[in-house]
Amino acid sequence: MSKPQPVLFQIGWNACINCGACVAICPQEAGFISPFDTIAVDRPCDIACLLCESICPVDTITHVLSQQSGSSEF
Amino acid sequence: MNPTPYDLVIIGSGPAGATVGRFAAEAGLSVLLVDKKQELGAPIQCSGAVSRHALEDVGLALDEEYILEPIYGFAIYDQVGNATKIDYRKLKADEYGDGPDRKPLGYVVDRRRFDRYCMTQAERAGVETWLKTEGLGYTPKADGRCDVHLRRFNEEITVNCKVLVGADGLMSQVGKWAGLQTHIKITELAGCLQFIVDKVETEGLLEIITGHEWAPGGYAWVFPKGHGYAEIGLGVIPTMTDKPARWHLDKFIKQSFFKERFKDSRILEIQGGGVPLAAPLRTQYADNLVLVGDAARHVNPITGGGIHTALSGGKIAAEFLIDHFASPNATDCSAAMMKGYQDNWLEELGDKMWKLYHTKTKVFHQEDIPTRDAYLYQTMSDYFDPNSEYKKV
Numbered sequence: 001m002s003k004p005q006p007v008l009f010q011i012g013w014n015a016c017i018n019c020g021a022c023v024a025i026c027p028q029e030a031g032f033i034s035p036f037d038t039i040a041v042d043r044p045c046d047i048a049c050l051l052c053e054s055i056c057p058v059d060t061i062t063h064v065l066s067q068q069s070g071s072s073e074f
Numbered sequence: 075m076n077p078t079p080y081d082l083v084i085i086g087s088g089p090a091g092a093t094v095g096r097f098a099a100e101a102g103l104s105v106l107l108v109d110k111k112q113e114l115g116a117p118i119q120c121s122g123a124v125s126r127h128a129l130e131d132v133g134l135a136l137d138e139e140y141i142l143e144p145i146y147g148f149a150i151y152d153q154v155g156n157a158t159k160i161d162y163r164k165l166k167a168d169e170y171g172d173g174p175d176r177k178p179l180g181y182v183v184d185r186r187r188f189d190r191y192c193m194t195q196a197e198r199a200g201v202e203t204w205l206k207t208e209g210l211g212y213t214p215k216a217d218g219r220c221d222v223h224l225r226r227f228n229e230e231i232t233v234n235c236k237v238l239v240g241a242d243g244l245m246s247q248v249g250k251w252a253g254l255q256t257h258i259k260i261t262e263l264a265g266c267l268q269f270i271v272d273k274v275e276t277e278g279l280l281e282i283i284t285g286h287e288w289a290p291g292g293y294a295w296v297f298p299k300g301h302g303y304a305e306i307g308l309g310v311i312p313t314m315t316d317k318p319a320r321w322h323l324d325k326f327i328k329q330s331f332f333k334e335r336f337k338d339s340r341i342l343e344i345q346g347g348g349v350p351l352a353a354p355l356r357t358q359y360a361d362n363l364v365l366v367g368d369a370a371r372h373v374n375p376i377t378g379g380g381i382h383t384a385l386s387g388g389k390i391a392a393e394f395l396i397d398h399f400a401s402p403n404a405t406d407c408s409a410a411m412m413k414g415y416q417d418n419w420l421e422e423l424g425d426k427m428w429k430l431y432h433t434k435t436k437v438f439h440q441e442d443i444p445t446r447d448a449y450l451y452q453t454m455s456d457y458f459d460p461n462s463e464y465k466k467v
Contacts, residue, residue, distance in 0.1 A: 017117065017267075017344055017347065018117045019267075019345075019350030020119060020244060020245045021263065021265050021266075021347060022347070023245040024244040024258060024348040025258060025263050026262060027257050029250060030211075030247045030251055031247065033245070043242050051260050051312075054260065055260065055312050055348060056265065056347040057266060057267040057318055057320055057347075058320045058346065059320065068114035070403065071126070071365075
């Protein structure tokens with residue numbers, strides 16, 4: 001399998017019910033969280049397993065390919 | 075700058091964290107309990123069902139402040155609507171009911187009020203409580219204690235303590251800080267959604283609807299919610315469906331054998347969450363650290379129920395820590411010492427939970443859907459049977 005490309009998650013906040021399932025399933029290290037208790041949306045995810053998208057009860061997480069190759073300013 | 079040191083700092087004031095705090099403070103330990111929320115229990119991620127003895131076992135009063143409706147039994151449905159009804163008002167009429175000297179089997183509680191109630195009792199026992207305070211990390215120190223780094227209303231504060239208790243729920247970060255293996259498999263986390271509804275009749279029973287057709291990998295439920303309301307929900311395992319929980323819940327309401335019953339329902343509230351149908355964490359401790367409640371995955375893998383296990387596990391953790399601080403090894407809070415908590419927990423609760431996990435795993439390893447459906451219906455019916463060995467979990 002080829003290495004996944006880093007992705008940037010986008011959350012449709014209108015549908016988000018703040019259930020936390022995306023954070024619960026996320027294999028990232030501690031702190032990959034947004035201020036609204038979802039997975040982080042301000043930095044790329046280099047794992048790109050997309051489990052958060054599949055667990056979301058309201059199907060409101062999508063992603064775009066990240067421009068940078070996994071590096072971040074944070 | 076640096077406030078007084080504590081015996082315990084507890085991150086997360088749900089049922090588990092507040093119970094650890096209450097028992098610890100009652101025994102004279104100094105405790106700081108923090109929660110990042112402004113309103114405990116919200117947004118609600120739980121159906122709120124809990125047995126009466128779970129509350130009584132940890133000394134919580136059966137208070138109308140948080141109780142929404144008493145429960146007297148269960149109804150387990152297969153996917154076409156055949157039911158096994160287990161109504162304790164009929165099975166043990168001299169013990170269960172709403173008459174004098176009769177008691178409910180359990181309750182559906184309002185998690186906002188229940189969590190606040192648990193924190194209030196902890197606070198009254200002497201726990202210091204800080205809301206709007208999130209945990210940022212922790213550092214074990216050479217002197218055997220640890221520093222816990224917090225942010226309270228945007229101010230960064232470091233607090234020193236003997237042991238940090240991670241009670242920060244399913245989204246737990248505390249376990250990750252210590253490098254514990256906390257990851258949940260996608261096959262073992264149910265994506266759940268529920269609606270609080272008006273105009274759906276209930277009869278004091280927790281109704282559980284099995285079947286791949288309605289809730290692949292999980293089950294659907296209809297619970298009484300007090301004031302004439304009900305909650306309708308379900309959980310699905312993402313690898314067993316390509317649709318989100320919301321799609322399945324819509325289908326369950328509109329197409330299931332309950333569609334007539336649900337046809338006038340009106341949605342009053344929308345709630346959701348992840349429910350681990352998983353094994354407990356294999357390691358629930360580290361240097362100066364123990365995990366409790368959902369953070370330790372103390373959730374019943376058959377029912378997804380986690381309030382009872384959070385309360386009981388919280389009490390076990392508190393009792394262990396109280397004893398430890400009174401022992402000759404009191405200054406040693408290394409992982410080797412904290413393991414004692416997990417040993418106690420396994421003996422009192424955990425071994426049973428592991429057994430339930432294996433039972434549940436066997437069901438979902440059935441590839442053939444009709445076989446699996448029949449197996450799940452039977453397993454659920456057996457689990458809630460009055461003679462089940464598991465009625466205490």
